[in-house]
Amino acid sequence: MSLLIVGSIALDTVRTPFGVVEDALGGAAVYASCAASFFTDVSVAGVAGRDFPSRHTDFLSSRGIDISGLEITEGQTFRWSGRYDFDLNQAHTLDTQLNVFADFRPDLGPAQRRASHVFLANMDPDIQLHILDQLEQPELVACDTMNFWIDGKPEALKRVISRSDILFINDAEARQLCNTSSLIKAARELHDTGLRAVVIKKGEHGSLMLCDEGFFAAPSYPLEEVRDPTGAGDSFAGGFMGYLVSEGDCGVDSLRCAVICGSVVASYNVEDFSLERMKQLDRNDIAARFNEFRHLSTFESPGALLSVSLE
Amino acid sequence: MSLLIVGSIALDTVRTPFGVVEDALGGAAVYASCAASFFTDVSVAGVAGRDFPSRHTDFLSSRGIDISGLEITEGQTFRWSGRYDFDLNQAHTLDTQLNVFADFRPDLGPAQRRASHVFLANMDPDIQLHILDQLEQPELVACDTMNFWIDGKPEALKRVISRSDILFINDAEARQLCNTSSLIKAARELHDTGLRAVVIKKGEHGSLMLCDEGFFAAPSYPLEEVRDPTGAGDSFAGGFMGYLVSEGDCGVDSLRCAVICGSVVASYNVEDFSLERMKQLDRNDIAARFNEFRHLSTFESPGALLSVSLE
Numbered sequence: 001m002s003l004l005i006v007g008s009i010a011l012d013t014v015r016t017p018f019g020v021v022e023d024a025l026g027g028a029a030v031y032a033s034c035a036a037s038f039f040t041d042v043s044v045a046g047v048a049g050r051d052f053p054s055r056h057t058d059f060l061s062s063r064g065i066d067i068s069g070l071e072i073t074e075g076q077t078f079r080w081s082g083r084y085d086f087d088l089n090q091a092h093t094l095d096t097q098l099n100v101f102a103d104f105r106p107d108l109g110p111a112q113r114r115a116s117h118v119f120l121a122n123m124d125p126d127i128q129l130h131i132l133d134q135l136e137q138p139e140l141v142a143c144d145t146m147n148f149w150i151d152g153k154p155e156a157l158k159r160v161i162s163r164s165d166i167l168f169i170n171d172a173e174a175r176q177l178c179n180t181s182s183l184i185k186a187a188r189e190l191h192d193t194g195l196r197a198v199v200i201k202k203g204e205h206g207s208l209m210l211c212d213e214g215f216f217a218a219p220s221y222p223l224e225e226v227r228d229p230t231g232a233g234d235s236f237a238g239g240f241m242g243y244l245v246s247e248g249d250c251g252v253d254s255l256r257c258a259v260i261c262g263s264v265v266a267s268y269n270v271e272d273f274s275l276e277r278m279k280q281l282d283r284n285d286i287a288a289r290f291n292e293f294r295h296l297s298t299f300e301s302p303g304a305l306l307s308v309s310l311e
Numbered sequence: 312m313s314l315l316i317v318g319s320i321a322l323d324t325v326r327t328p329f330g331v332v333e334d335a336l337g338g339a340a341v342y343a344s345c346a347a348s349f350f351t352d353v354s355v356a357g358v359a360g361r362d363f364p365s366r367h368t369d370f371l372s373s374r375g376i377d378i379s380g381l382e383i384t385e386g387q388t389f390r391w392s393g394r395y396d397f398d399l400n401q402a403h404t405l406d407t408q409l410n411v412f413a414d415f416r417p418d419l420g421p422a423q424r425r426a427s428h429v430f431l432a433n434m435d436p437d438i439q440l441h442i443l444d445q446l447e448q449p450e451l452v453a454c455d456t457m458n459f460w461i462d463g464k465p466e467a468l469k470r471v472i473s474r475s476d477i478l479f480i481n482d483a484e485a486r487q488l489c490n491t492s493s494l495i496k497a498a499r500e501l502h503d504t505g506l507r508a509v510v511i512k513k514g515e516h517g518s519l520m521l522c523d524e525g526f527f528a529a530p531s532y533p534l535e536e537v538r539d540p541t542g543a544g545d546s547f548a549g550g551f552m553g554y555l556v557s558e559g560d561c562g563v564d565s566l567r568c569a570v571i572c573g574s575v576v577a578s579y580n581v582e583d584f585s586l587e588r589m590k591q592l593d594r595n596d597i598a599a600r601f602n603e604f605r606h607l608s609t610f611e612s613p614g615a616l617l618s619v620s621l622e
Contacts, residue, residue, distance in 0.1 A: 300568060
């Protein structure tokens, strides 16, 4: 079993009420790969420019991530610049320079084409389709997207979703994609397209998954300070997929634990800028916070009054 | 053990995308009393005008609610008129006529003064203090409030909170009261004033409780259609308090189950206008949805990979 992750490799400049970083390691594929690497073997496909510092590729390798599919090409690395105000749920994009990512159209190597599990991070759905066309017999495909593609390429995006098993999407995007104010209706509509699971990310409000066995709601971890929300969704998806691959099935119990593992890694990730917090993590930290998530949402059987009715 | 609930008795005119009701039964004390009556004996204190239809008092009596503290006085009943658009989390008040509620300053009867458990629904904090002054030796006092009083009478409100054990408050109000964008910080700050539990209502995002034993997060029930959110917070508080009284303690297990019971009743309440849905409920319905809430948020132990780290 192996997990292939395809998506952006970026250098981010981010300002939040807690500080600033310039040209820091980022990108959906980077966050997701690092998050997944706590659980399983990961191979990444992406593109960076000649300006991409070798310490970043060294870091990814140090996490055991196979970076043979990370192409370093002539030109500048994709750059994103954004600001978060006190409402840390909302990113304000200041500048996007696609640079070498504008021409990203990967040709997967033989091993990557045979990947059993694939996560297509947010990118042009035509490129997602191009990647899907190269996969030989994937057991499980997950994808992510964003409002830009829902607006701009809805038909291509629908084809991507129809060829995926799991969709990661945030709450505003789910409402937009299904043209409804009801998140529950949106989840059902998306699940009805044949997805094994729809996973809706709600930022500080946790997440909501709909799979064949019904809804599952996970809270967010109660953090007093979110220093930098960048990469929260990608580290969630990476943790989710990494756990699922390590389990080797996508039964409802594994899917639910995967949501929690995604939540755990994402909650650590937002404690510091860029991937700084993930660099300090080990599996014991993840296991410890997994237990805290259980404590956060567990309740006992009700007292006699309701229990009688339950008999 | 008995639960005294004090607050508004209203006739509401409400428009939502799903319909309209005019002069329908409403008011915080009405919603809360009805919700609590599924769990325990309730006594209500409030005021209505001569126009208050006797079928409403008959209904409250039929739920076993002691309405001897419900004063019917010369004048018109408190009227609230509001509209909800597709974002059903946000009420738009069109008109408020306090009428007889403007002079509400209840003198509790002897039995009510001896109530063991008290819920002071949202109202002028000076009136909440007036009620607190009459209580002989309450075991547990809970209160609710709203942005209007946080703005207008912050000092009186702080005195109410300092004399309470449990505070119900919605997320925007908690941020406003503590002047912070972080809900977690707000919860900690409020809990640090000496409250046994701070219960933050987040509408479609569920609720978050902080008590001495830490945070507890409960999801909302995944409803495709919320027909009328009016009274959701009050029925939540009523269900919560009713369960707590029926349990006879406020240990952490009871508090957590109380959050779920509040969520259950509130989730039923919003399925129809006014109290129509609560009128059809019985304890079996409540027990059944309690179980659904468990299914909604339960997850198994993680697989071998993380379990090893947990050993």
